[in-house]
Amino acid sequence: MNTKKVNKLALAVIKLIAAVVVVILAFLLGKILLSGLPHVSWHFLTTPSRSFTAGGGIGIQLFNSFYLLILTLLISFPLSLGAGIYLAEYAPKNRVTEGVRMAIEVLSSLPSVVVGLFGFLLFVVQFKMGFSIISGAIALTFFNLPLLTRNVEDSLNNVPKLQREAGLALGLSKWHTVTKIILPEALPGILTGIVLCAGRVFGEAAALIYTAGQSATNIDFSNWNPFDESSPLNLFRPAETLAVHIWKINSEGIMPDAEQISAGASAVLIVAVLIFNLSARYLGNRLYKRLTASK
Amino acid sequence: MEKEKIITSQNVHLYYGEKEALKGIDLDFPKNGIHALIGPSGCGKSTYLRCLNRMNDLIDNVKITGAIKLDDEDIYSPKMDTVELRKRVGMVFQQPNPFPFSIYENVVYGLRIAGVKDKNLLDERVETSLKQAAVWDDVKDDLHKSALALSGGQQQRVCIARVLAVKPEVILLDEPTSALDPVSSNKVEEMLLTLKNEYTCIIVTHNMQQASRISDTTSFFLNGNLIETGPTKQIFVNPTKKETDDYLSGRFG
Ligand SMILES: Nc1ncnc2c1ncn2[C@@H]1O[C@H](COP(=O)(O)OP(=O)(O)OP(=O)(O)O)[C@@H](O)[C@H]1O
Numbered sequence A: 001m002n003t004k005k006v007n008k009l010a011l012a013v014i015k016l017i018a019a020v021v022v023v024i025l026a027f028l029l030g031k032i033l034l035s036g037l038p039h040v041s042w043h044f045l046t047t048p049s050r051s052f053t054a055g056g057g058i059g060i061q062l063f064n065s066f067y068l069l070i071l072t073l074l075i076s077f078p079l080s081l082g083a084g085i086y087l088a089e090y091a092p093k094n095r096v097t098e099g100v101r102m103a104i105e106v107l108s109s110l111p112s113v114v115v116g117l118f119g120f121l122l123f124v125v126q127f128k129m130g131f132s133i134i135s136g137a138i139a140l141t142f143f144n145l146p147l148l149t150r151n152v153e154d155s156l157n158n159v160p161k162l163q164r165e166a167g168l169a170l171g172l173s174k175w176h177t178v179t180k181i182i183l184p185e186a187l188p189g190i191l192t193g194i195v196l197c198a199g200r201v202f203g204e205a206a207a208l209i210y211t212a213g214q215s216a217t218n219i220d221f222s223n224w225n226p227f228d229e230s231s232p233l234n235l236f237r238p239a240e241t242l243a244v245h246i247w248k249i250n251s252e253g254i255m256p257d258a259e260q261i262s263a264g265a266s267a268v269l270i271v272a273v274l275i276f277n278l279s280a281r282y283l284g285n286r287l288y289k290r291l292t293a294s295k
Numbered sequence B: 001m002e003k004e005k006i007i008t009s010q011n012v013h014l015y016y017g018e019k020e021a022l023k024g025i026d027l028d029f030p031k032n033g034i035h036a037l038i039g040p041s042g043c044g045k046s047t048y049l050r051c052l053n054r055m056n057d058l059i060d061n062v063k064i065t066g067a068i069k070l071d072d073e074d075i076y077s078p079k080m081d082t083v084e085l086r087k088r089v090g091m092v093f094q095q096p097n098p099f100p101f102s103i104y105e106n107v108v109y110g111l112r113i114a115g116v117k118d119k120n121l122l123d124e125r126v127e128t129s130l131k132q133a134a135v136w137d138d139v140k141d142d143l144h145k146s147a148l149a150l151s152g153g154q155q156q157r158v159c160i161a162r163v164l165a166v167k168p169e170v171i172l173l174d175e176p177t178s179a180l181d182p183v184s185s186n187k188v189e190e191m192l193l194t195l196k197n198e199y200t201c202i203i204v205t206h207n208m209q210q211a212s213r214i215s216d217t218t219s220f221f222l223n224g225n226l227i228e229t230g231p232t233k234q235i236f237v238n239p240t241k242k243e244t245d246d247y248l249s250g251r252f253g
């Protein structure tokens, strides 16, 4: 066979594989959205769930998911930013640094159930934090940190070395060069990474079942004092998230409309994650354009 | 009369790990004027140039011995502040490397970091630096456009303006025109000629015509050694060393 034919054949195979992937994805998405979206209404999105009767919603779970996401990012982003900057810009190339990198790699491949059980034993039981949002947020931080750190480090490393030299040669200190020139340039990449991580966290259930808990206590949306037990902002209340809710309904839901609720909640979850992913691309592109072309 | 020296270097050796890239360089630069460093690829021109503002410090496993002095101050002494040094010895690179900001911000960046806030002063410095760098006419209508939206030649001149804005004493240029078209190269050359009365420019170039056109003194490097240095005319017309003659007449390198 001549090279031209080989080339054509290889291309055809690759295209076929890509098409299969797309079809599977489209089928899955289509099925979930088609069976779920008809059950989604404003009422569904805003009312609390019911355990025994039909007509419940996912209001509290939805709120919990977002609140947990924000808390998790608040904890994990600064940590990963610091670690990423250190690894990319300051860490000497030696065994210790390699060890740290390796530890991060191992951490990122831990199954989320294990992270959840670890969180349960350490925070929920040992530190007596109970099933609470804060336990969940810390567990998710463990789950999130490796990828985010990796993302920050890679984004920084992708900025050409020439830019570092330009800054230093201009008489900027290393810290200044990193924070004022390299970091802004790496921002689109970092942001994309954060939003993608947000999608992962949003859909995570296994790490939360034993940490943030499986019950959505009734919360009072008119009480914004974080120290009150019924406040939505309270850090120490158990908080079932959307993903955990779906898991629970499917394993032990006894309300008559369990199937519809599960379908609707899945659709909402998928839509939220899709929005995260699309906005990651959009934001990344826009930021990049803003940085590189005229304002 | 002997002209005042601004940079002196004595017996400079530089090792990248085991590899000796500079094998004892003694070279002085008189204040102001344009000084060219020439020689075949890999002979250590960039390495030497980067010793003068301590950019080699950024590379792991580099060892430097000997003495380099700027106005009689040892730049490798522990007392020397590299940040301060690099403000006095600016550098322009082979590839234009503007920051991803507006043209205006690129030029004032060094000043801002140094704490200059006065808007009038900044505006004034932007204009003079861009004019000195011969790029003012190209960009004056839209100073707030991203510097990355300029052509390579314009970017390079903005990078030069960025260096000029902090008013260094010495400007190091490592093949500043090798990525530019002839017209842009010419503009940069002409600009250097106007700067040479106030600044000491040290330029690495592979372009022999360029070296002979614009430089006052020329130094020829070969395999980590300085073979010969002297007034440009003498080096090109009447070199004393055989290696220099061979190189300039294209017999090797
Ligand atoms: N970071 C580095 N690590 C190890 N060796 C290096 C490094 N940079 C340069 N060298 C070596 O040092 C020698 C001199 O390099 P240098 O870059 O100074 O050459 P040059 O004269 O500028 O060449 P060119 O004209 O191609 O730019 C070369 O043999 C090169 O391989």
Ligand SMILES: [Mg+2]
Pocket: B045, B046, B047, B174, B204
């Ligand atoms: Mg070089």
